[in-house]
Amino acid sequence: MSCTIRIRIQREAFDTESETAFLTGGRKDVGATVAFTGLCRDEGGTLKALHLEHYPGMAEAEIGRIAEQAAERWQLAGLTAVHRYGRLAPGEPIVLVVAAATHRKAAFEAASFLMDYLKTRAPFWKKEERSDGSKGEWVEAKEADDEAAARWRSTNGK
Amino acid sequence: MSCTIRIRIQREAFDTESETAFLTGGRKDVGATVAFTGLCRDEGGTLKALHLEHYPGMAEAEIGRIAEQAAERWQLAGLTAVHRYGRLAPGEPIVLVVAAATHRKAAFEAASFLMDYLKTRAPFWKKEERSDGSKGEWVEAKEADDEAAARWRSTNGK
Amino acid sequence: MSLDLRYFAWVRERIGHAEETVEPPAEIATVGELIAWLSARDEGYAAAFAVPEVIRAARDQEHVEHDAPIEGAREIAFFPPMTGG
């Protein structure tokens, strides 16, 4: 099965339905799609917005490399990742990953893998804008995210 | 976190975007949504359609019980399952599961759990309509689906 | 005791109807005994329940094993393993 890969880095919002339709449209061998959306949280009201900075060029390239790995590891019909940058308020979507496959296990695992690697390897950085007007900090990388990515190295995942 | 649960059994198609918005709308504590869609495949061109029969009343109740289990096991903001019945052609969506949570791991796992249990416990049966006009058979239950559901009993999943 | 029965998928097809109300004799205490009693009715029931181990049952819309009692039930349903999703 050849896997369609689409990566986009953009300021604008994305449309999950049309991104999913892009992978399944016209095909009759896709039995499962998994669409993951990551959204900005207000952290109990303390966060007014996130400012996402990225490394243009490398962001697309790195997510593309992660997607190629997923396509080698699982039987996929398609894989899409859309990541936004700029100022994003709580409730707004930040990232979308869609995986399409014949079987649900591959779709779930590929989407989860792509998100775990994207979190730790895609060149994006978040800076807080606080609700109380105090100086926002750069969000620190989480150990839990490194661990989530590491689990894919210790299992064959199939 | 109280978990919104919505279960629907219907003949009509569903809209993933509005089902997801129902769980996230107005909330600012949701950081992750996972939407799984199961679609009818044409099985290499041999299948013209699937006819889905269900047990009205029990279908809603049983999926509701599975969703309650998921809501106890993971920290979720919401969980939606929509399952269609009637005649469905290849390419058409059959089932939708959406999980919304603060963190992505809970959303991925709850959606995957709900699908695995739904496959083996929700009272739905599929009968084939063959492309060549020959008599279609009732689809047989897959051992792989029983195994997929069983794995949630041997792990704590958190 | 009057009991509503419901049949689905190939169980329904082999029996020839989707539902009925029966009055099983008092000695029929469990779902498994009900299956055996129904099987003796005619060829259709015999065919539907030929391999009882594969038959799934629900009592008042909840899955039960074949050793579940039928006393107090309003509705018992019989069907093959589920293939939804």
Add this chain to the structure above:
Amino acid sequence: MSLDLRYFAWVRERIGHAEETVEPPAEIATVGELIAWLSARDEGYAAAFAVPEVIRAARDQEHVEHDAPIEGAREIAFFPPMTGG
């Protein structure tokens, strides 16, 4: 050798600019040596690279370790651990 450098997030903020072109001396062979050489420039660079272990680097838009050679590179980028997704 002329080399384009790019800085992101708090590395960029501490250094005070997002990109520049440098001509490191010939003895600077690795990414790690480049970090040490830059750190000596002024307080901003020193602050950005104060804890070199946390600094991530990319050579021509691919992640590399600090022992990676810089020879032949067009662009080297420095940044904190990523927090996308």
